[in-house]
Amino acid sequence: MTQRTWFITGVSSGFGRALTQQLLQKGDRVIGTVRSHGKVEDLLENWPKTFSAPLLEMTDSAAVRRTVDDAWRQHGRIDVVISNAGYGLFGAAEELSDDEIQQIIATNLTGAIQLIRSALPHMRQQGGGRIIQISSYGGQVAFPGNSLYHATKWGIEGFVESVAHEVAPFDIGMTLVEPGGARTEFRYGSARVAKLMPEYDTSPAHAFQSMLDPANGLAPGCPERMAARIIESVDINPAPLRMVLGSKALQNTIAVLRQRITDFETQRKQAASTDIPDGR
Known part of the structure; x- marks a missing residue:
């Protein structure tokens, strides 16, 4: 079996961690970005020859480009790039601060865009590859109290769908993965909550608080099974544009x-009423 090389952002926990463990166990090579090495020390120790963990802050566009370029320079070829780093931000639109808005857009949307843009020249030059963007079914469905998270996911979905058409002639396949709720730190650890206003306590905007409390039941999705389906998708040709999990x-x-x-x-009828009549 041919060994693949994968570049994955955000491998400290969640899908990134599950993907990395499964890939290393089957003998592939992973360059997995992290913000600190604390949670991946075991991976570095157990797979010193096939796992590396460059430090990367996704809001630093220059660092994203530099890290991607360094990875290709060191490994010669990268078969799959998985844009996974991101987080959830909960609260009504009015409750969110300017800093919270700027940070989630810089991480979830701009960071993902810059990662993909950085990888494309290398994939063109090597004659193809696969790019997987971890989105969410929240890239298709919107819930109250989640407006800025949805804004980043709907935004990256439009970007990826457009770019998929642009790069298809270069044998670069692109897939949007849209998971449902899963038992990861996204929901039960890393989720960020705005400074809530009592005016919204009776609004649907605060319904998310029940979802974030494990005492109300855990999410149905299994991160390990979802990771396995994502890995399997790389062998599907042509690349599926969207893949819903859950x-x-x-x-x-x-x-x-x-x-x-x-x-x-x-x-x-309304749409047609705005057309210029035929023959005029």
Whole structure:
């Protein structure tokens, strides 16, 4: 079996950690970025020849480019780039501070865009590759109290879908992974919550507090199983543009898209009324 080389951002926990462990166990090489080495010391010790963990802050665009360039320079070829680093921010739009808004956009959206842009020249030159963007079914479905997280995911989905068309002639496949709720630190550790206002206590905007409390039941998604499906997707050709993980996530996504289509269908007459008549 051919050994692949993977570049994955945010491997300290969650999907990044699960992906990295499975890939190393099957003999692949992983360059996994982290903000500190504390949570990956065991990986560095157990797989010193096939795992490296460069420090990277995703909000530093110059550092993103430098880290990607260094990885290609050191390894010659990288088969798969997984843009995974990111976090959730909860609270009504009015409750979010300017700094919180700027930080999540810089991390989840701008950072992911710069990572992909940095990888593309290398993949063109090597004759192809695969880019996987970890999005969310929140890139298709929106919930109250999650507006800026949705803004970053809807934004990266549009970016990736457009770029997928641009780079297909170079044999570069791109996939948006849209997981549902999973038992990772995203929900039960790393989630950030705005300074909540009592005015919204009776609003749907604060419903997320129940979801973040493990006492109310854990998310149904298994990170290890989701990671396995992501890894398997690299062998699917052509690359699937979107991959939803989780039965509830798929059910909700289909329901929302069907309602969206129904709403659009009612607008046929209105839409046509703005066209310039034929022959004029």
